[in-house]
Amino acid sequence: MCRWLAYSGNPIQLETVLFRAQHSLIDQSLRSRLGHTTTNGDGFGIGWYGRHSEVPFRYRCLHPAWNDTNLREAARAIRAPLFVAHIRAATDTPAQETNCHPFRYGRWLFAHNGLIREYPTVRRDLMMAVAPDLFRWIEGSTDSEVMFFLALTFGLERAPCAALEQMAGLIEDVGHRHGIEHPLNMTVCATDGEQIAAVRYSSETDSRSLFHSTSFRHLHELYPENSHITEAGDTACLVLSEPLVDLPEAWAEIEEGTAVLARGGVIEQHRFIPRVPA
Amino acid sequence: MCRWLAYSGNPIQLETVLFRAQHSLIDQSLRSRLGHTTTNGDGFGIGWYGRHSEVPFRYRCLHPAWNDTNLREAARAIRAPLFVAHIRAATDTPAQETNCHPFRYGRWLFAHNGLIREYPTVRRDLMMAVAPDLFRWIEGSTDSEVMFFLALTFGLERAPCAALEQMAGLIEDVGHRHGIEHPLNMTVCATDGEQIAAVRYSSETDSRSLFHSTSFRHLHELYPENSHITEAGDTACLVLSEPLVDLPEAWAEIEEGTAVLARGGVIEQHRFIPRVPA
Amino acid sequence: MCRWLAYSGNPIQLETVLFRAQHSLIDQSLRSRLGHTTTNGDGFGIGWYGRHSEVPFRYRCLHPAWNDTNLREAARAIRAPLFVAHIRAATDTPAQETNCHPFRYGRWLFAHNGLIREYPTVRRDLMMAVAPDLFRWIEGSTDSEVMFFLALTFGLERAPCAALEQMAGLIEDVGHRHGIEHPLNMTVCATDGEQIAAVRYSSETDSRSLFHSTSFRHLHELYPENSHITEAGDTACLVLSEPLVDLPEAWAEIEEGTAVLARGGVIEQHRFIPRVPA
């Protein structure tokens, strides 16, 4: 059920992680190893940051990532210091560009792996909980996009982890009201081009996989000849659904119920506890 | 801003009106003569009825109608006693399959030409006015689809013209509350496979064009050698945005503020007066 | 590397074999069990026959079969006495509508599972072997489509199995001239709406899987309550890449180097021996 990754560090070609890695994101679109589904062929999207004050750019498409020529071109053309990429396995909503992640609002990008259970039942309540001035920006029909706009409603732009906790709290509260035992399963990523906030959480405490990279400085010492590691720089950081290479010392699993904030190569982790908004 | 047609009568090949007519719907996609826009290349859709109790079928696609090979094949393959076809010129929402008309619910199909002005502003209020049990069936992001679900909320399945009047009344009421002078411009078509309800109405009394065919029995007498007229049968009927052929005696313009109900070849017309729902 | 099926018998809804079977073709697009690849998400196509003298109809699309809404609609809408369906896993050519099977010429449809090895190298020679008056009808860039036009060049319309033997002979001959040891791997299906010719052959004697149904009369006696079997009728026949249901007595594997001709429920098999055309 989807795979995503977020990178921060020196500008690198997106191709490095999208195509060239041992288990690149494109490989994961055809044969994911840790995902809920093997195939993630219901669309993809990339979002990346350029000049400091610009709104991030996106390329989203409903085609499978593995057969999209334009994605290969884009991955070769784009160098960026921070980007998010997502490949989709749709739950119940159609494959269409507006249902591809990352979603965007202002300088923020958002991606999600997981689901809101029985979403058709709770959809109306959740959409109505989105702030009226944000409602108009909802383009598609996914639970994921509504999660983003709920997080924005609860102050994502000011305090991302707290906003995500309220988003999760609301979703679980609404779900419970509708008799749904385990309303929410998620790993999410939200970024504004400077920090990456990520969460691994599910109501049933059995969330989709999520990892972060270990210290690139340390990896560079271990593998000084590896040009990709060198190129990314010592403060580089990846947060991602599953490892890109079989290098155990390069990845640390993010535990259940954890929020992660990555900034300038420093990764903070703390407990993630959903809170029902007032 | 879109063109549509609805046909009822003996089963005919869709190709007859979609491609073979002098000013066929496909011609109108590239060069409409009476439409708000010349080009209607933001997608298309066809909906048709088969066996009596079946839910109607659809083929919708975001490609321009003029270059879609599958549409030509479908038009050649399908014979139907009642069908709706629509070509889209998008206002502000993306070209995607779920934004193509006709929309469907149960045995009902719905198409629209026109717009709800400043739709992003009123969208939330209008969506909230859709009955909760219907809300989950909204797939896309168009004003047109929400109009359909509002009409269903107000009893389209039981009394289509009254339901459409309440839909229009609500849209105007909400629009006025938001300071929008002329909220609604429309020609719409709603059918359940047995009757075709159509309306030409706009807040500013300057609606998109709408016509209906005159008596096929009479046309057959005028043009006994015309195989299309013969094939359609004496009780055939077309309701459509613009004429398919330059044959003035074949078409009657539907006036502003008029609702039309076509059933078994009989066309009733009466005043259309929006009513704000209780 | 692709999966296909061909059905002949009483008219049935395509949905029966495309979606409703235990291991339907759509299931095979996401998780094929016997195919060279698990995922066949690079497009699909259906071709079906209607009235006796009509050219067959097609619906082809580059989207994965599992997420295409229009395919579900078509499968529900279409009843046909003979049809071919194909799901694609692309080798080296792009996912585009003109590269989807079945290919069509006159009343003939053609589908292929397998490949011509090192096709870029032999492509020019093979295309130049297509009869000049047929060359103009080549729309796409696949080896499969060129195989079809070679078979047509060698008289497919008159003697399908002999034509396919010459096609295979030519491909192997050209391949060998270019130093390719095993030029061809195929199961193919060619039909004109009345007979289905199919072949299982590869240069390396390790062809993709191919099966045919056993006697529907016998199956009906075994499973008199099975409405699908009853509906298809006693002379029904399926030729297909892999079984649709786990019912061993329903399927017989077609052996290596075998040509099959199915007509009116009678299946003839004989040795398939490539012959280099004069």
Place this chain on the structure above:
Amino acid sequence: MCRWLAYSGNPIQLETVLFRAQHSLIDQSLRSRLGHTTTNGDGFGIGWYGRHSEVPFRYRCLHPAWNDTNLREAARAIRAPLFVAHIRAATDTPAQETNCHPFRYGRWLFAHNGLIREYPTVRRDLMMAVAPDLFRWIEGSTDSEVMFFLALTFGLERAPCAALEQMAGLIEDVGHRHGIEHPLNMTVCATDGEQIAAVRYSSETDSRSLFHSTSFRHLHELYPENSHITEAGDTACLVLSEPLVDLPEAWAEIEEGTAVLARGGVIEQHRFIPRVPA
């Protein structure tokens, strides 16, 4: 029948000419003023150069340019010192990505407006005239792409104008052999990232429109406050199907039977005379 433009100069955002100009290329896709067709909605493509030694990048899509969100994003994201953009109105070949311009081989990009008359008739002979080692790179089914590979066959990479003259000579020769009076109508553009070669020629001496920009240094003196002119720099150059703004002194029409070579802001023009290759 298509519109294209090529820019060379200081790196600028593609958006400047694709979207922001008074009669931008996107405007031309919906309502071209000088094109053979008003609507050019059968796909589009952009090709651009980055770092000096890199193969140029492309984004091609079969959607109409006016409704493609990804094109807007790309135009905002990409700054390039040399790029080509094309919008397509298809003649007889399908709308598909591989039929969109610009075509690419090595560092060369190629775009075309016009047609080869009765192309299905001459297609085989023209494809056979492409050098065998180049044949494999033909991806689509357009006359335009084959023109490119013929030009490459005749030495485009070494002497572009001479190669284009031989290409034109061959096409006319083959056309005449098939009894076609006026085989070729074209404006074409070929570039390797350093020079832009363009030609305006047709057998019937009634070619599609083609212009080039006048001196940017002079335009800057005329309009010192115009930031776009300033940004492009004094040696900037545009070669294009129709003017982007109504500024007569900014554009010079390229006459019939003319080849243009633009390099470093210097534009050479000379007679274009097709020559049948030896």
